[in-house]
Amino acid sequence: MNVKAIGQGVGYGLIAAVVYGLLLFWPAGTFDYWQAWVFLAVYGVISIACCIYWGLTNPAVLQRRLRGGPKAETRFTQKLASTALIAAFGSVFLISALDHRFGWSAPPTAVSLLGQVVVVLGLCLGILAVVQNGYAAANITVEAEQPVISTGMYGLVRHPMYFSLLVTMVGLALALGSYWGLAGALISVPILVVRILDEEHLLVQELGGYREYTQQIRYRLVPYLW
Template sequence: MSKTKQDRGEIYVFIQAILLIALFFGPTDLFGKPETIYYPLWLAGRALFYIGLGIALWAAIALGPNLTPMPKPKRNGELIQTGIYKLVRHPIYFGVIVLSFGWAATLQSWYTLAVAIVLLIFFDLKSRKEEEWLLEKFPSYQDYQRRTKKLIPLIY
């Protein structure tokens, strides 16, 4: 049986790459940019960027050999529910969301803020498909869903 591009979620990875390129390399003044940078917001944005980066890296390391760029879990993968995965089911996505909003605050650009919002919505949609696959693979995933928030610890 041949694999299609949707068998492992390659389209999601492609869209995610496009959104991240748009975030970091897109035009920062498309919807207007303040003439002066508000320093406290810039400082908060830098902090959020590095906190988000740290969360995403911590989550990736915690996955160990289960880490894959595809949303479909590896055939021989295990369900990780400890460490940061006890706080949120998709901590890599959470970290990228935090760093995206941090980047938007750093640049103080409406365009970058809009892309960060689109990334948040995209990760919610991507995680829905990923969770379908996780439910198929791991019978205990449904219980994990009940007790752990999806994208933002303690909130959502």
Template sequence: MIHSFLPPGLWLLWLLYWRATAKRAKPTIRRDSAGSYRAQVMTLILAGALMALPSDMLPGFGARFAPAGEGLFWIGIGLTALGLLFAAWARHCLGANWSGVVSIQSGHELVRTGPYALVRHPIYTGLLTAFAGSALTLGQWRGVAAVALAILALWRKLALEERWLIEEFGEPYKAYRRRVRAVIPFLL
């Protein structure tokens, strides 16, 4: 019973927090196109649907890549919770500088503290960790496909953010890039 409710329950709690804090953003002076944002969101929704739908609705994706077991499930739950908490911490540290759409706000600040001292895009780090954890709780190929979709959606967004942050902050952002990795501490 807990196996079917705990993973989506963690995501639901995170979504409630995300929604509740979305109204704090500063006024936007530059934003990505609505079509680009929709494509990113739809890709993430598709990734979530791959994990949420019953495996019999997804022929071929219900096969296991790992044996079923309590250990793998709880490791996955731990990673999911850790990833969602890391993303929430990053969102809290961004404060009013956050936006769901790639954007530059009026009075935008370059945040380099908290999780931003570990990675430049900790929200993406957290989300990808949570997707990977959720995939482990399933142990099925549909979870792997969902992680791949999440990587595609977030990597494209990350590339655009990087370009805009360099344009906005110049040398301070370039120095930050040289010191702090994008997604995985010490690697990517």
């Protein structure tokens, strides 16, 4: 058990929740935004539960997940892609909150509830990807004796973490009651393509067996599409 890592992870999760709250309630101009409150509750519970679970069962995984963001990347392309992804993710909050304020679109409650379910699904898919591959770090890196994982979700697409992020972003816009927020998810697609192509260039060079894996698993991000 790594109490320090758990505390750090929970702290990061709480800080993220506060930032998300600012990105939602400030542009929305009101706290009367039940979709935002539900999302923050869902995110907070899942985030804290994961930190505690990994801290108790596999602290190394938690440490890898805590090392993220543009500064943690060693490749210039990845620094740019990571920064752009953060901006795209944040745009979903901002656009959805402005949509709530000005009523650009008005999805029914059922769509928002479905979106909350999709958010949970996306987050859980990301957790499952980490469970199946404990070396899945938040930044692009290859560790000594790191194996190539080709089973489970990695037997469907090469980058299930990015797939889960895309699912989460689509669900997030709907969960926050906005169709316009889907623009943020759309913007993230070319960014993910750039990040994946650069990441695979590194993995083919530095991770033994990855070239053979790319020949075995055809799809990178979305099954049957790309």
